[in-house]
Amino acid sequence: MLTRGDKILIALILVFAMAIFTGFQIYGFSGEKTYAVIEVNGKEYQKISLGKDGPKLQLKVPGAMGDLVLEVDRYRVRVLSSDCPDKDCIRQGWASRPGQALVCLPNRVVVKIVNNKSSGELDGVSF
C-alpha cells in the first residue's frame, strides 16, 4: 500500500519535526528577554535580566519579617535562605520560565519571571 516515496516522506517529516523541536529547545524564542522582577510588599524592588549572559550573584532582599537571600544563576532564580517560619519559599526551587513565580508570603516578597513581550498581557483571545 505504501510506496517508497511515502516511506521517505514519513521519515523526512519526522526528521524535520525533530529538527524544529531541537532548534527551539536550543535557541529558545529569539528576541524575547526574560526578567526576574522582585517585588516587596507589592512594590517593585529590583529587576534583573536573565539569560545566557545573565548575572551570577546572591542578592539580599529586605522583607517584612527579615532578610531573604536570592540566588541568581544566569537564567534561573531561587530563594537560598529566608527569615520566615516555614521556609516554603526555599522549597519552591528554581524558577526560570516566564509565568513562574517565587513567593514568600510572610516576608511579602514575590519574584516574578516575565518576558518583555507578554508581560501583563493575555496569551490569546478566542472568539
Added chain:
Amino acid sequence: MSGSKKMVYMSLLVAGGVALHLVESLIPVPFPVPGAKLGLANIISLLAIVLYGTREGLQVNVLRCLIGATLGGSMSSLLYSLAGAISSTIMMGMIFKHFKNVFSLVGVSIIGSVTHNIAQVTVASIVLSTFGLYSYLPFLMVVGLFTGIFTGLAAIYAREKLIVNLRLLDVMEKRR
C-alpha cells in the same frame, strides 16, 4: 459525465464532508495537543481531487468549511479551517497531479495534513502576533503524520468502491 451530473456528485461529496466535519467535532482527541484533530473531512477533499481535479477539490473543500462552520463552529475556527483547507487542497492537488507515481494517496494525504498544520499555525501566530507558536509545530506535525496516514488509507478504500459505482452508473446510463 455531464455538467449537472458532476454537480450532483460534487454536492454529494460536500454533504459527506459536512457530515464528517460535524462527526469529527464529537470525537474526543486522545492526544494532549490542543488543535490536533483527526481530519476526517480530508478524506472527502482527497476523493474530490482524485475523482475530479484540484479546482473541484478546492470548491468542495471551501464549501464544506463554510457549511461546517455555520452548522457547528465559530468565526475564528472558520478562519483557521479555511486557511488550512485552501492551502492543503492546492498542495494535495499539485502533488497528486505531478507526483502520482511517487506517492500513493497516503503520501498525498500526509502532505495535505502537514500543510494544513503549517497554515493553521501561521494563521494562529498572525492572529495572536507571536512567533513562538511555531515551537508547537513539531507536535502538530507528528500527530498530522499519523492522522494523514489514516485518512489516506480511508481514501484509498473509498476510492476503490466509488470508482466501481461510478463506472456502473455510466454503463447503466449508456444502456438506457
